[in-house]
Amino acid sequence: MSPNAAHSGTHGADLGASSTGTLTQNLSTVAGTNYQIEFWLSNIGENGIGVTPNTFSVSFDGVTLFSQTNMPVTPYSLFSFTGLASGNTAALVFSYSNQPDHFFLDDVAVIDPAAGAPGVVRGAVSAA
Numbered sequence: 601m602s603p604n605a606a607h608s609g610t611h612g613a614d615l616g617a618s619s620t621g622t623l624t625q626n627l628s629t630v631a632g633t634n635y636q637i638e639f640w641l642s643n644i645g646e647n648g649i650g651v652t653p654n655t656f657s658v659s660f661d662g663v664t665l666f667s668q669t670n671m672p673v674t675p676y677s678l679f680s681f682t683g684l685a686s687g688n689t690a691a692l693v694f695s696y697s698n699q700p701d702h703f704f705l706d707d708v709a710v711i712d713p714a715a716g717a718p719g720v721v722r723g724a725v726s727a728a
Contacts, residue, residue, distance in 0.1 A: 607642070607704070607707050608640075608706065612704050612707075613705040613706065615694070615696045615702065616696055616697065616701055616702045620699070621695070622695045623693070623694040623705070624694075625691070625692045625708075627690050628689060629688060629689060629690045631687050633684070633685050633712070633713070634682050634684050634685075635684075635685060635690075635710050636680065636681075636682060636710070637660055637682070637683050637692065637708075637711075638679065638711065639658070639705060639706070639709070640676045640678055640707045641674075641679055641704070642674060642675055642703065643672065643673055643698065644702050644703075644704060651699075652670040653670055654696075655669045655695070655697045655698075656668055656695070656696050656698070656703055657694070657696075658681070659693045660691075660693075660710075661683060661684065661687075661690035662686075666681060692710060
């Protein structure tokens with residue numbers, strides 16, 4: 601977590617630079633329900649120049665929603681996907697490698713459409 605990585609609020613996730621890893625959140629879900637997965641992602645680059653190789657992917661309940669290699673330098677951008685839960689628990693997993701650069705990740709939401717208004721599904725976060 602870093603104040604330099606914030607899209608909104610005071611902190612965001614600073615991913616990469618010296619590591620390849622995953623950020624995982626296990627969520628309570630309802631089987632057969634589609635959830636809206638949203639997050640803001642930036643590839644800051646080194647002095648505005650993208651360094652390759654880099655990879656970034658996101659999966660929900662074991663299904664890859666997004667995967668890209670050699671992403672260009674980009675400011676914070678909104679990514680939005682629909683993921684189907686197959687059981688009462690689903691893992692949201694962000695996997696990354698971006699050495700020596702950084703990905704910034706912030707404002708992650710998993711929205712339950714059954715809540716009537718946007719609701720965020722809560723769970724525990726782990727990093728590896």
